[in-house]
Amino acid sequence: MAKEKLNFEDAQIRSNYRHTTSHILAEAVKNIWPDAKLAIGPSIENGFYYDFDMEHKLSDQDLLKIMKEMKKITQANHKLERFELPREEAIKFMADRNEDYKVELINDLPEGEIISFYQQGDFVDLCAGPHMDSTGQIKAFKLMSVAGAYWRGDEHNKMLQRIYGTSFPTQEELDAYIAKLEEAKKRDHRKIGKEMDLFAIFEEGPGFPFFMPKGMVIRNELENFWREEHKKRGYDEIKTPLILNEQLWKTSGHWDHYKDNMYFTKIDDQDYAIKPMNCPGSMLAYKRKMYSYRDFPMRMGELGQVHRHELSGALHGLMRVRTFTQDDAHIFMLPEQITDEIIGVVNFIDDVYKMFGFKYHIELSTRPDDSMGTDEEWNMAESALKTAIEQVGAEYVVNEGDGAFYGPKLDFHLEDSIGRTWQCGTIQLDMQMPQRFDLTYIGSDNEKHRPIMIHRVIFGSIERFIGILTEHFAGKFPLWLAPVQVKLLTVAETFSDYAKEVAEKCEEAGLRVELDIRNEKIGYKLREARNERVSYIGIIGEREVEAKALSVRSSKVGELGELSVDDFVAKLVEEIKTKAL
RNA sequence: GCUUCCGUGGCUCAGUUGGUAGAGCAGUGCAUUCGUAACGCACAGGUCGUCGGUUCAAUCCCGUCCGGAAGCUCCA
Numbered sequence: 045m046a047k048e049k050l051n052f053e054d055a056q057i058r059s060n061y062r063h064t065t066s067h068i069l070a071e072a073v074k075n076i077w078p079d080a081k082l083a084i085g086p087s088i089e090n091g092f093y094y095d096f097d098m099e100h101k102l103s104d105q106d107l108l109k110i111m112k113e114m115k116k117i118t119q120a121n122h123k124l125e126r127f128e129l130p131r132e133e134a135i136k137f138m139a140d141r142n143e144d145y146k147v148e149l150i151n152d153l154p155e156g157e158i159i160s161f162y163q164q165g166d167f168v169d170l171c172a173g174p175h176m177d178s179t180g181q182i183k184a185f186k187l188m189s190v191a192g193a194y195w196r197g198d199e200h201n202k203m204l205q206r207i208y209g210t211s212f213p214t215q216e217e218l219d220a221y222i223a224k225l226e227e228a229k230k231r232d233h234r235k236i237g238k239e240m241d242l243f244a245i246f247e248e249g250p251g252f253p254f255f256m257p258k259g260m261v262i263r264n265e266l267e268n269f270w271r272e273e274h275k276k277r278g279y280d281e282i283k284t285p286l287i288l289n290e291q292l293w294k295t296s297g298h299w300d301h302y303k304d305n306m307y308f309t310k311i312d313d314q315d316y317a318i319k320p321m322n323c324p325g326s327m328l329a330y331k332r333k334m335y336s337y338r339d340f341p342m343r344m345g346e347l348g349q350v351h352r353h354e355l356s357g358a359l360h361g362l363m364r365v366r367t368f369t370q371d372d373a374h375i376f377m378l379p380e381q382i383t384d385e386i387i388g389v390v391n392f393i394d395d396v397y398k399m400f401g402f403k404y405h406i407e408l409s410t411r412p413d414d415s416m417g418t419d420e421e422w423n424m425a426e427s428a429l430k431t432a433i434e435q436v437g438a439e440y441v442v443n444e445g446d447g448a449f450y451g452p453k454l455d456f457h458l459e460d461s462i463g464r465t466w467q468c469g470t471i472q473l474d475m476q477m478p479q480r481f482d483l484t485y486i487g488s489d490n491e492k493h494r495p496i497m498i499h500r501v502i503f504g505s506i507e508r509f510i511g512i513l514t515e516h517f518a519g520k521f522p523l524w525l526a527p528v529q530v531k532l533l534t535v536a537e538t539f540s541d542y543a544k545e546v547a548e549k550c551e552e553a554g555l556r557v558e559l560d561i562r563n564e565k566i567g568y569k570l571r572e573a574r575n576e577r578v579s580y581i582g583i584i585g586e587r588e589v590e591a592k593a594l595s596v597r598s599s600k601v602g603e604l605g606e607l608s609v610d611d612f613v614a615k616l617v618e619e620i621k622t623k624a625l
Numbered sequence: 626g627c628u629u630c631c632g633u634g635g636c637u638c639a640g641u642u643g644g645u646a647g648a649g650c651a652g653u654g655c656a657u658u659c660g661u662a663a664c665g666c667a668c669a670g671g672u673c674g675u676c677g678g679u680u681c682a683a684u685c686c687c688g689u690c691c692g693g694a695a696g697c698u699c700c701a
Contacts, residue, residue, distance in 0.1 A: 093696095101628095101629075102629080103629085103630085104629095104630085188695095189629090189630095189695060189696075190628090190629060190630090190695090190696085191628070191629065191695060191696030191697070192627065192628025192629065192696065192697060193628080193696065193697050193698095194627080194628090194697055194698075197697070197698075198698085199626080199627065199697075199698055199699095203627060203628050203697080204628090204697095205628075205629085206628090206696070206697080208695090208696080238636080239636095246692095247674080247691070247692050247693090250691090250692070250693090305699090305700095350701090352700085352701090354699075354700075355626050355627090355698075355699065356626070356692090357626065357627070357628095357696090357697080357698085357699095358626090358698080358699060358700075359693090360694095363701090364699095364700075364701085365701090368701065369701095370701065466701085467700075467701065468701070469701095470701080501701070503701085504701040505701040506701095507701085508701060509701090533661085535658085535659075535660045535661090536658045536659065536660085537658060538658075563657075563658070563659090564657095564659090564663095564664095565657090565658095565659055565660085565661095565663085565664065566659075566660050566661055567659095567660085567661060567662060567663070567664095568662080568663055568664085569661090570660095570661050570662060570663095571661090571662035571663055572662085572663085573662095574661095574662060575662080581661085583660075583661065585660055586660085587660090595660090595661080597661075603661090
């Protein structure tokens with residue numbers, strides 16, 4: 045092949061490159077442990093993996109060994125050659141090599157499918173391709189980790205050993221990628237959360253986070269913001285209990301569909317459940333009285349704390365917990381109001397995410413196999429979501445069959461600093477709850493009718509959203525959210541009185557200010573304040589006292605020089621008011 | 626829950642090829658009044674996640690449980 049430069053921007057080429065690397069990995073493993081059985085080894089988002097079934101337990105030491113072997117294979121520069129076999133021969137070919145998993149894969153290929161193999165040196169793998177031309181084209185690679193993975197992703201199957209790795213056309217690009225991972229690690233909300241003393245999780249309650257004073261500031265600011273925005277948009281707020289009797293959950297259907305994730309308790313010998321979702325409570329709230337069609341649309345919001353028994357292995361800082369607060373809302377409406385209401389929510393979510401500078405994408409999930417309800421209902425609901433999103437002009441991808449059993453949904457996925465996406469916002473049309481709880485309203489015809497209902501969240505979970513914000517801003521929160529907006533540092537104790545005056549002015553203006561008048565060197569105090577990621581550090585010494593000013597340093601922009609106290613306060617107040625990023 | 630790895634003072638970590646642990650930061654006291662990322666000295670602080678086993682002896686070996694990390698599965 046000619047020595048033209050590889051276009052690594054091209055997803056297909058990138059995938060081929062990494063897929064070929066995974067074959068080299070497989071060959072290396074087979075060279076070292078001939079009894080290893082091959083499962084599958086695709087390219088993935090940022091690299092590739094290969095699954096093996098083998099006696100030897102792989103360790104990090106082994107990864108180095110395997111990489112050496114891979115190096116040999118790339119240096120040997122074997123050609124990758126494709127060939128095809130008829131089904132029977134293909135099965136025999138793999139069976140002769142004891143590749144049970146490959147045989148299973150071939151057996152599952154649809155009738156008439158071409159069965160192709162790729163060979164490099166003595167190594168052959170069942171593979172649809174395509175691939176690079178030769179192993180020598182793989183210039184820079186690294187094996188990242190070993191992990192368990194179920195055969196075919198099914199937890200009832202055998203656990204295989206999966207090796208993750210990545211590869212790039214040059215060592216520089218590989219190094220850059222690894223540097224990026226390290227940067228992401230530095231932003232890990234669990235690390236920053238500890239450093240800034242935002243929250244803590246103890247052994248006594250895995251998955252049950254504590255919010256410490258500084259984390260509470262962020263949380264309260266978010267909730268205040270949430271309340272303001274909902275008030276503007278015509279929502280009412282309610283609060284429903286954490287514990288309600290078991291019958292409610294049978295009525296709602298959660299008993300059948302969600303029981304394994306719920307916590308239970310007994311009160312006076314009666315069975316109760318701790319809510320994993322807010323909807324059933326809201327249904328009771330709705331049913332407390334009669335409604336007219338004139339009452340709609342009716343928007344009921346709730347910052348509802350839910351508890352769910354998540355698998356211990358799934359817990360992850362604030363991102364995945366066992367209790368969290370959903371910024372929930374249920375909207376009850378007439379059929380002809382659906383499109384407008386959904387547009388309202390889509391715009392609402394867009395407004396909020398933009399405020400934080402988030403990129404996001406929308407997914408529309410349609411009717412799953414085990415759904416409830418009629419075709420008419422589903423068609424109506426799906427087209428309502430589609431119409432709304434198209435009228436707004438937003439892009440979206442469709443997830444066929446990925447909706448909830450009670451209705452289709454729009455999911456909003458935020459992208460965090462590492463490029464991971466988190467589902468936060470969601471809009472779900474629910475066609476089951478209103479029926480199960482027999483919700484009604486009186487129409488203009490003086491007859492009872494069934495209202496349409498949607499559930500929706502914007503942050504998704506306050507806890508997770510704080511985790512995402514922490515990583516997104518690397519702890520340098522926008523001023524309106526920052527736990528400490530101003531920290532005043534004195535150069536020496538003689539300036540304490542003036543510093544206190546300045547602090548008082550800040551407080552009067554509503555700023556969250558801390559004062560460091562300790563008898564320490566300025567460099568020491570400054571270092572501490574910077575580590576705390578304080579938004580603005582004001583330094584006060586002789587010059588500042590005389591000028592009625594302070595020397596200001598911003599965590600985002602750096603040195604701002606000397607500002608008068610009034611200008612400084614006014615600047616910050618404005619920044620908070622506009623919720624500037 | 627499963628696979629692999631991990632669990633030493635508040636934090637970050639060192640250490641013991643088995644004979645009851647050490648540093649820096651933080652804390653306290655003293656000294657310093659010193660202009661932009663860590664002044665110095667001293668003191669105090671852990672029985673090495675839990676329970677059990679092996680051993681004359683375990684923090685270091687084995688097992689159990691609890692917790693954590695990565696991945697799988699699941700999901701806000």
